Amino acid sequence: MKAARRPLFWYGLAMWILSAVISTLLIQLGALIMSDVPTAGKRIAKDDFVNTAKLDTAASAIAQNETLLDRKSGEIEDARFMLRSRELDYANQRASFENWVKTRSATGSNSQNAEVIERAQAIELLKLEERKAARQVEDLQQEVVTINRSLKDLRGQRTAILAAANAPFQKAQRREVLKVFLFRLALTLPLLLIAGWLAMKKRQSTYWPVYRGFIIFALFAFFVELVPYLPSYGGYVRYIVGILLALLLAHFSTRGMARYLQKKQNEENRPxxxxxxxxxxxxxxxxxxxxxxxxxxxxxxxxxxxxxxxxxxxxxxxxxxxxxxxxxxxxxxxxxxxSFYKFCGSCGVPSGTPATNPQG
Ligand SMILES: [Zn+2]
Ligand SMILES: [Zn+2]
Incomplete structure (x- = not known):
């Protein structure tokens, strides 16, 4: 059974609606202010921290070496082709010479020693050509090995240059996050302090519905505009802030409870x-x-x-x-x-002084 007069209920409801409207308006005003203020800070890119001069040098050296490598690969192909044809020339010439020598011993003619020497010399020359081609291939292969080695060095240098940007980039990022957070804290903390003061001191005020709207707004600002921007530092800060909030809540609720119990104790001792x-x-x-x-x-x-x-x-x-x-x-x-009824529900006579406990 509720003894509150009906208009009181509607009045209470209307006051809650008033609080909600005020908090919504304040939240929208706050969002407007936040969107006009450069709270997000400038975007930080990793490229800003790379030594571009060094990186460019390394990149162009890598490109040069790659082009050179391509050219040398082509040259090796050609040299190998040349070597194969020289090998064939020599083998053919040698085979025909051997046949010729066999024919000559069969016919028994020994008069043409000069021709034998001449042909043998021609074969030697071909063998020389073949060796030259083989050396060409070897030289080119050696060059390719050298180029590959320097390419590997250059790529390592490039990786090192990029890696060197990591530390300053992360440092700048952390600083930026902290800056944004401190800025938001500077905007939100006064709201929270005022809200806390209102909640503690102004509960009985005529303007309490308005103050209540402000408190809702401050809580919204805290949880939406501040908490998500807490710097993480690997999660430490979030947990520590959470623990602090829990402690604060425990402190105030315990104190409130103690005060309530004290009040009740005092009341119980009164007549x-x-x-x-x-x-x-x-x-x-x-x-x-x-x-x-x-x-x-x-x-x-x-x-x-x-x-x-x-x-x-x-x-x-x-x-x-x-x-x-x-x-x-x-x-x-x-x-x-x-005992609190002011009139008897049965006969309508005004109730007299309620019977009190003889001991009370
Ligand atoms: Zn009791
Ligand atoms: Zn009665």
Missing amino acids: ETEKRKAIAYETAIKKISECICPSCDRPFGAPKNRKSVNDAETKVDFCVHCGFCLFNSCENCGQREN
């Missing part, structure tokens, strides 16, 4: 007539209907029957924990009623 005045009418009606003592906030009666206060098991007139008077009887007709 019951004073306690009654301190409890709001609507709150008291609502709590008793839910089987919660409005004085000590502890449940009374059997939990399974808490829905209906008039069940036999829950017919407790005084709080079993603090002795607070929950139900009393009408002085006129004797009907059992919630």
